[in-house]
Amino acid sequence: MSSHEHQDHEHHDHHDHDHPHAPPPDADGTLTYYQALELAVTSLLIEKSVFSADEMRRQIEAMDARHAGLGGRLVARAWVDQDFKARALADGSAAAREIGLEIGPLKLIVVENTPEVHNLVVCTLCSCYPRMLLGLPPDWYKSRAYRSRAVREPRAVLREFGTEIPDDIEVRVHDSTADMRYLVLPRRPAGTDGWAEERLAALATRDSMVGVALAQPT
């Protein structure tokens, strides 16, 4: 969490608690129409007890705590444990829960990169993404260029990310929906035999689990 938000909270605490209100606008001096709309809607919903200011704060903290390291844990376990990998490919949601990753109600589908197949994930209609395991998606994932072209010319898109997939490797593109989120199980980099799971997990970067990059030894 940024120090800025801490300031927001302190600011909150100094107020009287007779009436609920939204966090203050961002302190850079500008308040756009949409920022004002968010503050208005949030404060009304708090007033109507749809949720509390504290629940809002905790929700933001929970999302801030989501990052690609969680997906990396699943990948590393699959790299070291063939039985776990089989379970993950059969039922990604159950495998995530098995190692203590809370993914909510969404259906997680794990797709494996092999010497024959490279997988790439997109959401052409919007921005569906395994956010519980990777955090919020980067801007490019939600961009028109990525959404349009990933399904049409995936190899060209991959090249723009510096990822060259040889012609003899099939590229499979998975179009996500609100109910089905894909996570790529990248290939384990060579030269990592005997590495501890934790060290391996760091090699599974966000981009490698979306499929725009390969897991690389660092």
Place this chain on the structure above:
Amino acid sequence: MRSHHDMGGLEAGPVEPTEHDYAPWEKRVDALMMLLSARGHLKVDELRRNVEALGPDAYDTMSYYERWISSITATLIQRGVLTSDEIGRRMSKVEAEHASEIAGRRAS
């Protein structure tokens, strides 16, 4: 005819590898979606439908979370959770408070 958001397979320019740290207000919009959906006040399909209803111009010119807060607001009005009148009045209040806060900061 395909709808504007349905862009899979269309031609487009190069993918710019852009990303930014989400601003506090963007995180609050995201949290709004999660909180409302957990409480049964919004379904992801509604969120998307109301984003799509913004029309091509708005879709292309608004930022991602600008589209979301617009869609969330539309959904809450459609469901009768909030009225456009109370939202409008509260926005005026928020803007007035912000203006006086800025003025106060300049004066001090």
